[in-house]
Amino acid sequence: MKVITASTAGVGIAFALCCLISPAPAADDAMTIASALNAKYEQAVASKDAAKLAEELRPRASTLRVHVSAPWPRPDESAVVDEVVAASGHLLDHCRPQAPGFPVLGQIDPPSGDAPPLNAQCSLSISREGTFLVAQVLLLSPPGLAGVQIFQPYETLWPSGKFPPVLTSSPPYEAIAWEFVVTRDGATPVAAATLAASNDSGRLVPFFTWNGSGWRAEGTAPCGGTGVAWGRTGPDLDFISACSG
Numbered sequence: 750m751k752v753i754t755a756s757t758a759g760v761g762i763a764f765a766l767c768c769l770i771s772p773a774p775a776a777d778d779a780m781t782i783a784s785a786l787n788a789k790y791e792q793a794v795a796s797k798d799a800a801k802l803a804e805e806l807r808p809r810a811s812t813l814r815v816h817v818s819a820p821w822p823r824p825d826e827s828a829v830v831d832e833v834v835a836a837s838g839h840l841l842d843h844c845r846p847q848a849p850g851f852p853v854l855g856q857i858d859p860p861s862g863d864a865p866p867l868n869a870q871c872s873l874s875i876s877r878e879g880t881f882l883v884a885q886v887l888l889l890s891p892p893g894l895a896g897v898q899i900f901q902p903y904e905t906l907w908p909s910g911k912f913p914p915v916l917t918s919s920p921p922y923e924a925i926a927w928e929f930v931v932t933r934d935g936a937t938p939v940a941a942a943t944l945a946a947s948n949d950s951g952r953l954v955p956f957f958t959w960n961g962s963g964w965r966a967e968g969t970a971p972c973g974g975t976g977v978a979w980g981r982t983g984p985d986l987d988f989i990s991a992c993s994g
Contacts (some may be wrong), residue, residue, distance in 0.1 A: 778804045789863060789878070791871050797990040829873075830845070834887060841886070842895075846871055852873070853871055857888065857890070859957070865990040865991060867923065867988060868990075869892060870891075870892035870893060871887070873886050884931050885969075886925075886926070887956075889923075890924075890926055891922065894924060895918055895930075896916045901982075904940035904979065905926075907944070916946070918947035920989075921948060922943075922945070922946055923943070923945040924944045925984045927984055938983050940981075940982065943987065945975070946976070946989075947973060948992060949971070950992045954991055956968070956969070959983020
């Protein structure tokens, strides 16, 4: 018995030539036989592998488990007002809009100290932005202050490039724009602007800033001139009511 091993494309073939009455084949003939056998073997293997591969690659149904949350239903308008009032640090406690688009008259009390309250007109509007709501608060003192407009996207009370801003109304006046994002978790202040003007009366204006969660007293400033603030998540609050009386 003679064993001849041939290798084609990395596949080893071994076969035995035995029990031959005639003399063993020459080397060239043996290689021809090995090549023929190798071709048949590769054909069989290829056929088998193709079937096996097809079986392995055949798509199989599998179980995919995901957590599904119910979509956030749009809250009613009174709920949005409640969330914004709660997030304003009591600013709107006594000037609370009852419904979007309908201004109310009220007063803005100082967070601390004994400054006279601001007589104000307070309003709120709501718009939808994807999966959340945007609530826009506008405070005007005195009520009915004319010429006030909110400019986006930077939440200012003056158009881009027009600075310092001046209203057609005569001082004293104050306008505050305050924007909130409202989700199922509540209202979050995101941008604000203040435009205030007063007359020189020799008095001092107490003013407050928003620190992200409440009001902080910053001291006083002389009455007279125009003051502006923007670019933060909350407005400046100037009690120009202290300039008169």
